[in-house]
Amino acid sequence: MILYKINEKVIIKVKNIINSKIARITQFFIIVIALSLVMWDVYLYLGDQNENISLVIRQSAKGKLFVITWIWGVLSAHLFVSKKETKRNIPEYIAIIILLLISIIIFLLGRYIPDELPQYMQLIFLLFGAITGYYLWPQTLSKQENMDL
Amino acid sequence: MNYLEDGVIVEEILLWIAGVLIFFDIYLYLNKAKGDTISHILKTWVYGKFFFITYFWGVLAGHFFLGSYDSFFGNATWNFLIILEIALILFTFGMFFKIKLKPEGQVILLLIGLSVGHFFWSLNY
Numbered sequence: 001m002i003l004y005k006i007n008e009k010v011i012i013k014v015k016n017i018i019n020s021k022i023a024r025i026t027q028f029f030i031i032v033i034a035l036s037l038v039m040w041d042v043y044l045y046l047g048d049q050n051e052n053i054s055l056v057i058r059q060s061a062k063g064k065l066f067v068i069t070w071i072w073g074v075l076s077a078h079l080f081v082s083k084k085e086t087k088r089n090i091p092e093y094i095a096i097i098i099l100l101l102i103s104i105i106i107f108l109l110g111r112y113i114p115d116e117l118p119q120y121m122q123l124i125f126l127l128f129g130a131i132t133g134y135y136l137w138p139q140t141l142s143k144q145e146n147m148d149l
Numbered sequence: 150m151n152y153l154e155d156g157v158i159v160e161e162i163l164l165w166i167a168g169v170l171i172f173f174d175i176y177l178y179l180n181k182a183k184g185d186t187i188s189h190i191l192k193t194w195v196y197g198k199f200f201f202i203t204y205f206w207g208v209l210a211g212h213f214f215l216g217s218y219d220s221f222f223g224n225a226t227w228n229f230l231i232i233l234e235i236a237l238i239l240f241t242f243g244m245f246f247k248i249k250l251k252p253e254g255q256v257i258l259l260l261i262g263l264s265v266g267h268f269f270w271s272l273n274y
Binding site for chain 1: 166170173177182188190191192196202203206212213215216249250258263272
């Protein structure tokens with residue numbers, strides 16, 4: 001019995017270690033991607049050409065691909081604004097399906113709008129995305145995390 | 150390195166990176182380890198010491214999608230230094246003063262970042 005309990009503890013510990021190792025890999029991955037994007041953008045910026053990451057994203061978002069703005073808004077709510085309650089209103093996969101459907105609609109909308117959008121529309125899409133993202137697809141803070149804040 | 154200077158290539162590489170990130174995140178979500186998705190890691194960072202990331206996300210949103218038509222100082226370097234300085238201050242607060250932010254605080258940081266990106270780092274001038 002005791003042996004079994006010790007065994008369970010060991011297994012939990014090993015599991016934690018493995019989890020944290022994979023989490024480490026993710027952390028490393030995020031940092032590498034972010035740093036390489038920054039360095040690449042600096043490299044492009046220092047060259048004499050007119051193309052860098054900001055300009056490409058900006059031109060696309062200003063033209064027909066304003067779905068990017070919307071996705072940016074959704075992600076800012078999803079990544080950074082978490083809900084305190086552990087209760088979720090709708091299951092995550094339904095929320096993701098709804099968000100994907102809205103994205104497709106906005107993408108198709110972009111193909112049929114002939115002119116560039118005015119700048120305030122970008123702000124509206126950004127806020128609309130953030131609000132939908134917050135209500136449909138927030139991350140939740142666990143009780144422990146909530147206590148620590 | 151001429152091929153990097155083409156805008157189409159930039160677009161293509163960005164799309165590739167986005168695709169890789171999405172598939173990597175789906176894999177992380179489906180595997181057995183808990184709490185290793187990109188969003189979860191970012192959440193732990195942001196609600197821990199590194200809430201300057203939230204601010205940067207807002208700045209980038211303002212930089213990419215908005216942008217004032219008049220610059221505050223007219224000097225891009227100064228504007229950029231101000232942005233970095235605010236980030237540095239936030240980083241110091243999180244790192245050395247053990248300040249933590251609630252979700253409301255994150256919203257405020259996003260809004261601050263958005264306006265800073267709009268006013269100080271516009272692509273419109």
